[in-house]
Amino acid sequence: MTGAPSDPDLIRLPWDVPLENWPEHHLVTLPRGISRHIVRFARLSGRVYAIKEISERYAKREYQLLWDLSRLDAPAVEPVAVVTGRRDAAGEPLDSALITRHLQFSLPYRAMLSGTLRPDTLTRLLDALAVLLVRLHLAGFYWGDCSLSNTLFRRDAGAFAAYLVDAETGELHPMLSEGQRNHDIEVAHINIYGEMLDLEAGGFLHSSIDPLAFAEQLCRRYHRLWKELMEEEIVEDVEWHLIDQRIRRLNSLGFDVAEMMVRRKAGTARLIVRPKVVDAGHHQRRLLRLTGLDVEENQARRLLNDLDSFRVAKGLRHEDEAIVAHRWLAEIFQPTVKSIPPELRGKLEPAQLFHEVLDHRWFMSESAGRDVGLDAALRSYIDTVLVFKPDEKAILGGDTATDTVSP
Template sequence: MKFQIASPSHYFTDLDLPWERHLTEWPQEFFVPVAKGIHRNVVGFVARGDKVYALKELAQPIAEKEYRLLRELEELGLPVVEPIGIVTERDQTLLGRVTQSEHDLKGRALLITRYLDGALPYRVIIERGTSSLQLQQMLDALAELMVRLHLSGFYWGDCSLSNALFRRDAGLLAAYLVDAETGELLPELSDSRRDYDLELAFTNLAGDLMDLEALLGGLPGNLDPVELAEKLVERYRDLWHELKSDQVFSSDEQYLVEQRLQRLNELGFDVDEMQLESVEGGSRIRMRAKVVEPWHHKRIIHNLTGLKVEENQARRLLNDINRYRAYWSGESGREMPEVVAAYRWLTEVFQTTIDRIPNALREGLDEAELYHEILEHRWYMSERASQDIGLEQAVQSYVEDVLQRSESRLQKEARLLQEK
C-alpha cells in the first residue's frame, strides 16, 4: 500500500479504512451522503473531521495522470477541485491483513480530492427547481471555465455539465472542473484543438440536457437543449474574442486603452503586458493585451481581508468596502487608506452582520453569499421605501421575512410529505 499526499494539512492515511478493497466493496457506514452527480467511475465520499473527501476508483495510470493535472491546474490558480492524494499498490497486504477484494486490484488506484463545499452538480440544481435564467447562467459559467482553461493551455477533452460543479457566486454561478482524466496541459493550445474541444462540449452538453429534458418532462421555460448548447458555444466565442482580439484606434483615442483594460478586469482577468504598435503610418495604434491571471477581484479582496470568495462575490464586497470608505472619509474630512477601510469593514460590518444570522437558518450558504443576499435585500427595501435602509434594519428583515419564512415553508412541506 502506498499513499501519496499533496499537502500535510490533509493527513488522510487513515489505516482503518479498507483501502485494500475495491470501492464497491466498502461497507456503507464508511460513506457520508452528499449531493452528487452522475459518474462514469465508482465514486464514494468519506468524512474526516469537518472535511469531506471524494474517492474515485481508477486504473492507476489514469489516476496518476488526473492527480498530476489537477495539481498543475490548481497551481495555476484555476477553478478545479482540490487534489489531496492517490493510493496505489493496493493489492499488497496492509498491517498483516490479507486482501479480500473480489476484484483484481493490481494496477488500480484511488484518487482523493476535497469535496467542494457549497458546490452542486447540475442535475441537483435543476431538479431542486431553477429558472430559465439560472440555467443560462450555468452555461455562461461553464463557457467561462472553458475559456480560462484554454488560456492556460489545458485541453479538456470531455467538457460537460456532468464533469463540472457549480457554486453560487453573488446571485450568479461559478463553475469548477471535476474530471480531468481526458485532459492534457500544453504550453499553448492551438485554435484547432480549442475548436475540437468546443465541438465536444456542444455534443456533450446537448446530450446532458436532452437526458434531463426526458427525465423532467421539459427544461425550465421549455428551453431547447440544442439551442442552449449553441448558446454556450456563442458565449465562449464572444468571451474569447474579447480577451484575445487586437484593437485598433486612432492616436488621439488612447483613452480606449483604459476602457479595454477596464472591460477585461470586469470580466475577471488581469493584463500581464500590453503591446502598442503604430499602423497606417502612425495615424492608428494597434493594442495587444496579454491576458493572464484570472479572478482579478478575488485576488484583491483576499489580499485586503483574507477572505476566500468567488469572483462576483469579491466584486460586490469590494464595492461595499468602497462605500464604507467613502462614508467615513466624508465624515472625517480626510481620506481613509484602503487597507484601513478594509480591516474596519471586515470587523465592524461584515463579520458583525454574519454573526447576527442564526446558524440554523443559513441554508448552507457560505458567508460571502449570505452577505450578498443581505445587501440585495437591503437594496430592494430601500427601493420600496424610496430612501436608504440601514444595514441593521435590513438584517433583521432578512432573518424574519426571508430565512424564517423559508424555514417554516420547508417544515410544512416536510410535514405534508410525512402525512402522505
C-alpha cells in the first residue's frame, strides 16, 4: 500500500479477494454512476472510502493525477492510497486498487438526473458542471472523459458544486491549447448525451428534459463562462468603471482577479484590459480567513452576507472585521448548529444547514410581515423541515449487492 492512509484498518481489508467478492460487512451502498471498473465503498472508523479495481499502471497514474489536482486546489476527490502486488489465495495475480476518500454529502449527477428534476435545478447543475470544467482547464488539466458518472455534486447554498471523481484519462499540462479545451468539451458533449439517452431509455429521465438540448446547453454555458473570464475588453479611458463591473461579475461567479493586464491600443485613447490570472473561491477564502470555516463558494457568500448583517445590527460598522467575524461565529453560527438535535446532524453539513435556516427565517418573516427572529425560525425549521429530510451524509443504506442508481 502506497500513499498516506490515515486509518490502519485499510491495510486489514481482504486485499487477497477480488473486489466484486468482498464480504458485505466491509461495504456500504452508495449511489454511483456507470463504471468500466469494479467500484465498492468501504466504511472504516466512521469514514467511507471508494475503492476501484484497476491495472497497476493506471492506478498509480490516477493516484498521482489526483494528488496533483489536490495541490492545485482543484475540485476533485482526495486520493488516499494505491494497493499493488495483490494475489488471491491460489497465488494468482489480482488487479491493483485505487483508494479515494468519499466526498461526504455528495451524489453523482446521474443520481440527481434520475427522476423528477425541476428546470431551475437542472440549470444549477449545468452551471456547476461548466464551472468545474473551467476550473480544471484553468489549472491545465485535460479530463478526456467528462461524464455524469465521473462527476459528484454537493449542495452549495441555492446552487451546486461539482467535483471530478475519475481522473483515469486525464493529463496535466502547464497550459491547455484551444484545441485541447474544445476537444475536452466535445468529449463531454458526447458522453453526457449518451448517458442522458440511457436514462431516457430506462424511464428514469423526466419527460421535460431533452437529452440533446441538455448536452448542448452545457457546452454553451462553458464557452460563455470561459469568455467572461478570458476575453479582452476594450474601454475608453473615461469608462474605467466598466472594469470594476467586470471584476464584480467575476467575483459573483466565484472567481478572484489576482492580476489585470492593461495595455493601451496604439493610435487611440482606448485601453485593452484582460484578467491575466483568474482564481476561484473569492468568498471561500474570505470566510476561511475570517472564521476558519471551510465551505462551498455560494455557502460562503451567504454566510458572509449574514455576517455583514450582524455587523450592521450590532452597530459594529467601524469595528475590525476579524473581531466582528469572531463575535458572529460565537454568537450566531455556532449556537445555531449546536441547537440541532444530535440525531438530525447527519442530514446536512453545518454550512448548508445554516443557509437553509436563514432561508426559512426569510419565508416566515415574509408571511408574518415582520422579522420572526433566528431562534423561532430555527425551531420551526427543525420541526417542519429538517426532520423530514433524508440523511445526506455518507451512509445511505440498502443492499450492497447492487450498484445501480435508483431514481
